[in-house]
Amino acid sequence: MGELVSGSQRVLLRTVDVARETGYSVQQVRNLERLGVVPPAARSSNGYRSYTPIHVQALRAYRGLAGAVGAVAARQMLAELRTETIAEAAAAINAVHVRLAREREEALRAQRALRAIQAEANTAEFEQESDAMTITELAGALHVRPSTLRFWEQEGLVTPERVTSLRARRYGLSAIRAARIVVALRGAGYSIPAVREIMGSLHRLDGPGETQHILRQRLDQIATRTVALLRAGADLAAVVTSAQEPDGVCT
Structure with missing residues (x-):
């Protein structure tokens, strides 16, 4: 794992790599994946998880979003953002800003x-x-x-x-x-x-x-x-735009 593949292919990350990049523990990364905060990781033939940069960005987005609206609402919102159009997702994020205001x-x-x-x-x-x-x-x-x-x-x-x-x-x-x-x-x-x-x-x-x-x-x-929502902004944008790509992966 941790292999960087050239061209348009994705960067593959281990669970420990994702934990290091996000500040979560390895167990928290697995738990948040199980709860649907991030898309399911790919599995190699030996059963190890393979993550990508979008998993890192989704977890960072979750941290900020949870700080703004709470953990339960953040989990639900992230799951919905991955299935919505860019216009729908942008409206949902804007609604959080409006609610705080x-x-x-x-x-x-x-x-x-x-x-x-x-x-x-x-x-x-x-x-x-x-x-x-x-x-x-x-x-x-x-x-x-x-x-x-x-x-x-x-x-x-x-x-x-x-x-x-x-x-x-x-x-x-x-x-x-x-x-x-x-x-x-x-x-x-x-x-x-x-x-x-x-x-x-x-x-x-x-x-x-x-x-x-x-x-x-x-x-x-x-x-x-x-401020937590503002910090999550770029990562939320990555989650939204990655959902529009054919393989749902942002590299």
Whole structure:
């Protein structure tokens, strides 16, 4: 193995060669081949695997793509890229860039919303008891279902005041602010456990500062995922174009 064949024929690589070029272990290379991340390697008469440069590029593409969208989604996407036209594959990769850009904008919007809500909380004229809302009024103002507010209550995210003998929910100013923050965080892609952690931080001494720190961390994570996708760019292009060649091999 490791033989370089002249002309238009391919370069043959051993498993250890692929591992060295990609940073994966020999066992990881075999596992990722089994999972369909790369096309099946050719087998020699003695059973040894024979890889080509496209296998190296596919594994490098997988590393970056997994950093951007997660391992499971990356495996599925790479398998699909090898069967799609160049136009379809380019659209799929572009969709990942769009998704990351949307996540970043949602996180920035959550930051802006949190700052606005905190500014309102410090404004005396905002503290009017008449601003209290029923569950229907608050749900309408936030563009969510009343059942969503009930679910948030069950999860300890928003606590309404209860009035009347029928225990109808009524939301005071602090509950309204909490609900608005939850809407902003959920819109930014935070899970319920993550939102619970952030909401809990708001009650600590440096709660607002800690919450902003958590939001900045999310922006940093999105940036890291975006860079991983950019690094995978050339290798993703090689995977896509190799699929259009008669033997599916890029040398």
